C-alpha cells in the first residue's frame with residue numbers, strides 16, 4: 329500500500345491523541361496541527377505531540393475566531409463559543425495546509441454522538457460540508473460508521489484498521505488509551521475560554537463597546553477584573569501583581585486604538601487600572617474611587633494617592649458590584 333500522509337487536528341485531548349495513534353497503526357504518516365488564539369489553552373497540546381512523537385504545526389487562528397464571534401453562521405453554543413463554525417474553519421485551514429504541503433487527508437478525533445449538539449451525525453456532516461473538505465476528512469475513531477473517505481476508497485488508508493466508536497461513553501477510549509500507553513490527558517468536559525460564562529460576559533461587553541478590532545485589547549481579556557461604568561467607560565482592574573505588570577506593559581507598548589489611561593496607587597499597595605477610553609468626568613472620578621476601594625487603604629491613616637492625584641475617603645467596594653462584568 330502506498331504511504332498515506334495525514335494532518336491530524338489536535339487539542340491535546342484524549343480523542344485527538346487516539347486518532348493519531350489509530351492512524352499510525354493503520355499505516356499512515358501523521359503530523360499534528362493545532363490552532364492558537366488568546367481563547368485557547370495550548371499547554372497540553374505541545375506536551376501531547378511530544379509524547380506521541382509527532383511533529384506539531386501551530387497555526388495562528390486569532391483573526392479567524394474573532395470574525396466567527398462577530399458573525400457565527402451556525403450560532404453560539406452555551407456561551408460565546410461558535411463551535412460548529414470554529415471547528416469547520418479549523419478543518420478548512422488544515423485542508424489548505426494539506427493542499428499546500430501535499431498531504432492526503434485531514435483527520436480529527438471526533439466521535440459520532442459524543443456531544444449531542446456538535447458531534448451528532450448531522451453536525452459532523454455540516455462540519456465536513458462547511459470545511460470544503462468533502463471526502464478528505466477522516467474521523468478514525470468513528471470512520472466505520474461514516475461514508476468511506478477518498479484515501480480509504482483509493483486503498484491508501486486501511487478502513488479495516490479504523491474504528492466504530494459512537495456515543496457518550498468513554499470506556500472504549502479509556503481502554504484504547506491503556507493499550508496505546510497514553511496516560512496524560514485532560515478531562516473531556518473542557519472547552520476553550522469561549523465556553524466559560526464569565527469569560528463570555530467580558531467578551532460580549534468588549535464587543536458591544538470597544539469592539540473586537542483591537543487585537544491587543546482582545547488578548548487582554550484573559551486577565552483582570554472588568555467594570556463598565558454608567559457612562560460607558562470600561563475599566564480593566566488588575567487582580568494581582570502579574571495583572572498589574574501586564575497592564576503597565578500594555579500601556580507602554582503603544583499601538584492600542586484607544587487613548588489609554590492608567591491609574592495606580594502611589595502611597596499604598598493596590599491594583600493598576602487600565603481605561604481604554606474615558607467617556608465622562610463622572611466615570612473618571614468613579615474609576616479613581618474604584619482603584620482606591622480595591623487598594624489596601626486600611627494600612628493608611630489618610631487618603632489614597634493615585635498617580636493622577638489624591639482621592640478623598642470614603643471608598644466602598646460594594647458600590648461597584650452593579651458595574652462589575654467579571
Ligand code: SF4
Pocket residue numbers: 368409410411412414415519520521522523
Ligand atoms: S470549544 Fe472553543 S476551540 Fe473548541 S470548537 Fe468550540 S469555540 Fe472552537
